[in-house]
Amino acid sequence: MTSQELFENIKRKGSFLCVGLDTDINKIPQFLLETTDPIFAFNKEIIDATHKFTVAYKPNMAFYESMGVSGWNSLEKTVNYIRYNYPDIFIIADAKRGDIGNTSNMYAKAFFDAMEFDAVTVAPYMGEDSVKPFMTYVDKWVILLALTSNKGAADFQYVSEDGEKLFEKVIKSSKAWGNEENLMYVVGATKAEKLQEIRSIIPNHFLLVPGVGAQGGSLKEVAKNGLNDKCGLLVNSSRGIIYASSEQDFAQKAGEAAKEVQQEMAGLLKAKGLL
Numbered sequence: 001m002t003s004q005e006l007f008e009n010i011k012r013k014g015s016f017l018c019v020g021l022d023t024d025i026n027k028i029p030q031f032l033l034e035t036t037d038p039i040f041a042f043n044k045e046i047i048d049a050t051h052k053f054t055v056a057y058k059p060n061m062a063f064y065e066s067m068g069v070s071g072w073n074s075l076e077k078t079v080n081y082i083r084y085n086y087p088d089i090f091i092i093a094d095a096k097r098g099d100i101g102n103t104s105n106m107y108a109k110a111f112f113d114a115m116e117f118d119a120v121t122v123a124p125y126m127g128e129d130s131v132k133p134f135m136t137y138v139d140k141w142v143i144l145l146a147l148t149s150n151k152g153a154a155d156f157q158y159v160s161e162d163g164e165k166l167f168e169k170v171i172k173s174s175k176a177w178g179n180e181e182n183l184m185y186v187v188g189a190t191k192a193e194k195l196q197e198i199r200s201i202i203p204n205h206f207l208l209v210p211g212v213g214a215q216g217g218s219l220k221e222v223a224k225n226g227l228n229d230k231c232g233l234l235v236n237s238s239r240g241i242i243y244a245s246s247e248q249d250f251a252q253k254a255g256e257a258a259k260e261v262q263q264e265m266a267g268l269l270k271a272k273g274l275l
């Protein structure tokens with residue numbers, strides 16, 4: 001998917017929401033445990049209830065890998081279900097991969113060939129040759145960790161050398177590795193005050209912004225500091241949407257939670273003149 005196609009979907013749906021499919025067997029409604037594949041059964045209901053309000057889904061690999069082979073099967077079925085039924089939706093593998101070149105090649109194959117993800121999150125720590133293999137695929141995206149939403153982001157990402165913080169160095173160096181059609185960045189919603197500074201370095205790149213909802217980041221602040229003239233944001237919420245209820249009505253409540261976020265987003269897009 002190109003950035004223009006993503007922007008068209010954002011305008012059509014009045015939404016820059018990414019629903020995080022962080023599906024935890026211990027949190028899904030009990031009655032689903034009687035089905036043959038509870039993780040997929042949950043995801044399918046959530047996807048059917050939220051697809052109108054979202055432009056992206058982001059399964060986090062940890063939740064699937066923790067289940068072993070059955071987790072990978074549920075993940076593959078989920079990705080195929082979205083692809084087949086809602087082909088305009090952008091699918092992100094939140095995997096935070098990156099290794100020496102020939103190993104990154106294999107990670108890229110796993111997410112872009114064996115499974116049909118549109119994007120994969122990658123850690124920048126091992127440098128250019130660990131990231132480049134993910135960029136050899138047409139219409140596929142790397143989403144590089146820049147400034148993460150967690151408290152521990154302060155341990156390294158704010159460390160400063162010659163007046164430049166590590167996350168700034170990561171963005172400034174890596175933007176030359178790709179372009180606005182194959183490279184996005186992760187910036188936590190809990191760090192919304194840094195978005196203006198980040199926009200001064202990368203005005204046009206899309207940003208994946210996790211941390212609203214359960215982590216308490218403000219959508220309004222993210223939009224104020226991060227929206228550009230093609231939106232340029234995918235704001236993720238996982239627990240705040242998929243666990244809106246643990247009862248029979250879980251999918252309906254997830255749909256309502258997604259709709260509430262979408263309506264706020266539509267207002268923010270309108271205020272920016274994008275709708």
Ligand SMILES: O=c1ccn([C@@H]2O[C@H](COP(=O)(O)O)[C@@H](O)[C@H]2O)c(=O)[nH]1
Binds near residue numbers: 060187238
């Ligand atoms: O900086 C980061 C990078 C990734 N994440 C991931 O996003 C979701 C957030 O889930 P919520 O339930 O909405 O808090 C989750 O998969 C994280 O691993 C992040 O939070 N921060």
